[in-house]
Amino acid sequence: MIKKSLATAVALLVSTSALLSTSAIAANGVQQTVDAPAQNINQVLEMTDTQTRIQQLSYMAQDQNQSVENRTGALQELASYPSQNALVAVARGLKDQNPEVREASVIGSSPYQLEHRWALVSPLLSDTDPMVRHSATSNLVRDYNTLDKEQKAQIEQPVVELITFLEKQESEKFQLLFADVLRWYNEWDKAETVYLELIKTHPKEPQVWLSYADNFRAQNKDQQAVEVLDRGLKSVPDNAAMHYSKSLTLVRLEDKAAAAKEIEVAAELAKDNSYYWYLNGVLQEELDIDKSTKSFEKAYLISGSPEQLYAVCDIYVRYGNDKTDDCLSELGKVAPDDVIEQLKEKRVAPSS
Numbered sequence: 001m002i003k004k005s006l007a008t009a010v011a012l013l014v015s016t017s018a019l020l021s022t023s024a025i026a027a028n029g030v031q032q033t034v035d036a037p038a039q040n041i042n043q044v045l046e047m048t049d050t051q052t053r054i055q056q057l058s059y060m061a062q063d064q065n066q067s068v069e070n071r072t073g074a075l076q077e078l079a080s081y082p083s084q085n086a087l088v089a090v091a092r093g094l095k096d097q098n099p100e101v102r103e104a105s106v107i108g109s110s111p112y113q114l115e116h117r118w119a120l121v122s123p124l125l126s127d128t129d130p131m132v133r134h135s136a137t138s139n140l141v142r143d144y145n146t147l148d149k150e151q152k153a154q155i156e157q158p159v160v161e162l163i164t165f166l167e168k169q170e171s172e173k174f175q176l177l178f179a180d181v182l183r184w185y186n187e188w189d190k191a192e193t194v195y196l197e198l199i200k201t202h203p204k205e206p207q208v209w210l211s212y213a214d215n216f217r218a219q220n221k222d223q224q225a226v227e228v229l230d231r232g233l234k235s236v237p238d239n240a241a242m243h244y245s246k247s248l249t250l251v252r253l254e255d256k257a258a259a260a261k262e263i264e265v266a267a268e269l270a271k272d273n274s275y276y277w278y279l280n281g282v283l284q285e286e287l288d289i290d291k292s293t294k295s296f297e298k299a300y301l302i303s304g305s306p307e308q309l310y311a312v313c314d315i316y317v318r319y320g321n322d323k324t325d326d327c328l329s330e331l332g333k334v335a336p337d338d339v340i341e342q343l344k345e346k347r348v349a350p351s352s
Contacts, residue, residue, distance in 0.1 A: 037063065041073035050081070050272040050302045058085035061108070062092055080273065082111040083303045094120055099129035106135040111275070116145045118151065125158045130165075137162045138177060142184045144163045159185060172202055176211060183215045191215050206232065206239045213245060240269035242278060247283070260284050260339035267295070273302035277310060289319055306334045310343075317343050320350040 038044045038056050047053045060066055061074040074091050078086040086108065093105030102124060109117050117139065124136035137158040140147075147155065159181070162332050166178035179194035195212040209232025216225040229246045233239065247262035260283040267276040279296035296315050300308040313327040321327075324347065332340050 058089040061089040075104035075108040078108040274299040315349040
């Protein structure tokens with residue numbers, strides 16, 4: 001049995017080296033039509049079928065006949081549903097003439113890998129609209145430590161401009177972003193001062209706890225991050241994002257059983273977050289192969305993405321699932337032949 005590290009497994013979701021290039025999809029994709037387009041964003045959010053919701057949101061985001069409010073709302077919602085359709089809508093929105101649509105598209109780009117986000121979002125670092133520039137900067141500076149020298153040089157001035165702007169803002173939203181930017185920029189002590197004040201004034205705001213925990217994780221203080229998240233869950237119980245964050249932190253602490261428990265809770269609470277179900281599949285594999293397989297299947301049913309179909313086929317071939325041939329046939333429609341051959345090389349006989 002071939003073991004994958006969590007980092008490798010997670011990378012499968014967003015990496016396109018073996019499958020389709022998401023950048024190419026975004027550039028060349030054709031806007032998908034829907035049989036009965038929704039008239040407003042609230043209609044879409046009430047839809048229970050996840051695939052239908054993603055299609056409607058993607059269509060609404062690109063529909064020039066929709067109001068700016070509907071389009072921006074759809075683009076922001078698409079951040080919760082990373083998929084081919086969503087990426088097409090986001091890529092087009094980033095080039096829209098309306099600055100509100102461009103800014104919302106930056107938010108919609110959040111779940112994608114830095115390689116693709118940088119290509120899509122970095123042109124907006126010099127946008128004519130200051131709020132679009134600030135949004136693009138905050139989107140990219142969160143990966144500051146993984147940027148190369150040239151990218152850091154390109155983002156340096158926009159970051160200084162963003163910090164100067166945020167220092168003067170008093171609202172909780174901007175103060176939280178201020179602390180986050182300081183954290184991403186490795187100014188951890190300054191960031192902690194702002195986070196502690198926000199916890200005093202907004203203890204029921206999940207993102208405050210999540211960001212404060214991330215401030216410790218950035219300094220490799222994972223146990224302290226877990227303690228912050230536990231405190232946060234007492235104030236805001238049943239928050240999927242905090243259970244997800246705690247799961248990733250427990251992985252770093254090498255407590256995989258506890259991490260698997262937390263990501264399962266996160267997936268159940270979020271219900272239709274394909275990424276959480278994918279990670280649940282990764283972490284459950286060593287504990288419960290049936291639960292792992294069902295999680296990979298659910299992730300693919302939610303997103304329909306080739307990357308998650310690959311994950312389903314991968315778990316099938318390595319454990320002799322009866323549906324292996326059907327999965328490989330479906331994957332063969334979107335993946336190169338060498339990818340299919342590599343999977344077949346892993347194949348084991350079905351268990352009797």
